[in-house]
Amino acid sequence: RTPGGFTIFVVSMSGKRVALEEMSSSDTVKNLRSRIQEEEGTPIHKQRIVFNGHQLEDERCICDYNIGKGDTVHLVLQLSGGGYSIMSTLSDLSGTENAEAS
Known part of the structure; x- marks a missing residue:
């Protein structure tokens, strides 16, 4: 964690929003995932x-x-069977945004 760093928000598929404070631009994605595990237990x-x-x-x-x-x-989240479809998830997200815009 970087004292004086910045905050990144994480939104789950359920819509829950969590603030991760003291992040640094030099943090890796793996560090970000570790922070999510610390905060959310995922x-x-x-x-x-x-x-x-x-x-x-x-x-x-x-x-x-x-x-x-x-x-x-x-x-x-990756499904327990090991599979997940990132493309269908992204498609679902953009479909929701498009529906809200209409």
């Missing part, structure tokens, strides 16, 4: 993080995705 291996329609890769820094102060990432 195991790292079940988390998929999405920002601007892209699934984030563990070894990259959040700055690689232009994630900064006040940004919101989406938490998608």
